[in-house]
Amino acid sequence: MSYSGIASLQWYFTGLFNYGSWGYRKSSKKWAQTPLDDLSSNHYIVTGANSGIGFAIATKLAQLGANVHLVCRNPSRAQTAREEILSLTHTDANKVIVHIADLSKQNDVKALAAELSSAVPVVHGLINNAGFLTHQATFTEDDVESTMAIAINGTYLLTALLLPQLAKSNGVGRVINMSSGGQYLGTLDPNDVRGKTRVEKFDGTLAYMLAKKTQVALTQCFAKRFPLDKSNVVFHAVNPGWATTPGTEAGIPTFNKIHGFMMRTPEEAADTVVWLATAKEPATSSGFFWMDRQQVSTEMSWANTAPSSEDVEQLWSNVVEICGYENE
Known part of the structure; x- marks a missing residue:
């Protein structure tokens, strides 16, 4: 069996015992209620908030009494999600706000950041949850493969543009990037962030893995460049586990069907994100990868996927160049 085959098997069996609902229930028994x-x-601010894990995150934050800003691409679905959240939480209607933006487009992201900066002078948490898995290569108006475009624009550009508002938090501003267990099998590609070399034999699942790997690396870059003691902001990435969502049903239907009996609900997958956004403990550290409220490694022991520091720096430089913006 090849090296990569062993790594894939390790990932799969780790997933069976830990990434599903059983793993969540096992871990949650250890959590202190504070x-x-x-x-x-x-x-x-929650991106991709109209369904799945993003909807569950937004609903829980509204239930906790926070003001929640839903960033969605489709106006009709966004309004439906808002009405459902209001119905489920009975919160004040003024506390659930919709913002429309296509995060694959940098002009939309810039307009969104300007809108949010005006409407919300202080941002306590930015949850970059939006993601995209397609099995056909498409490129955005910014000449970036769509899966990677959303990861770059959501994780890098929106975060960089909102750092001033996050830094004003009366506690600690928090940025939480939704990654995936699939990032363990991806290898960072700092020299082709746009995805040009992967078009001829496009693999949507691989593109998704690379986007999620990129999100983890960018999270670490932000934490390094904007340390807590100077920025008043922390940056974290999350593996939500295997969850049944509209995204998994559409993007990986066979996997979803085979493992549906043991996969997490969106609410279970959302738990660690909400905890990172609201609890005291995660406000004291930055740059980590989390699952079930625990810091976990970004690499698996049998997977030869760990990027070098040079690769990570090159990735950051290339993303900055693509976006044409760097927060000083």
Whole structure:
């Protein structure tokens, strides 16, 4: 069996025992129930909030009393999600706000950041949850493969543009990037962030893995460049586990069907993100990868996928160049 084959098997069996609902229930038994600060004046931005894990995150934050900003691409679905959240949480209607933007387009992201900066002078948490898995290569108006475009624009550009508002948080501003267990099998490609070399034999699942690997690396870059003691912002990435969502049903239907009996609900997958956004403990560290409220390694022991420091720096430089913006 090849080296990569062993790594894939390790990932798969790790997933069977840990990434599903059983793993969540096992971990949750160990969690201490600690009271949260009053969130009624806090503002959280959740991208990809109209369905799946993003919807579950937004619903829980609204339930906790926070002001929640839903960033969605489709206006009709966004309004439906907002109405459902209001119905489920009975929160004040003024506390659930919709913002429309296509995160694959940098002009949309810039317009969104300007809108949010005006409407929300202080941002307590930015949850970059939006993602995209397609089995046909498409390129955006910015000449970036669509899967990677959303990862870059959501994780890098929107975060960089909103750092001033995050830094004003009366506690600690928090950035949480939704990655995936699939990132363990991806190898960072800093020299072709746009995805040009992968077009001829396009593999949508691989493109998704690379995008999620990129998100983890960018999270670490942000933490290094903007340390907590100077920025008042922390940066974290999350593996939500295997969850049944509209995205997995459409993007990986066979996997979803075979493993549906043991996969997590969106609410279970959302738990660690909400905890990272609201609890005291994760406000004291930055740049880590989390699953079930625990820091976990970004690499698997049998997987030869760890990027070098040079690769990570090259990735950052190339992403900055693509976006044409760097927050100083």
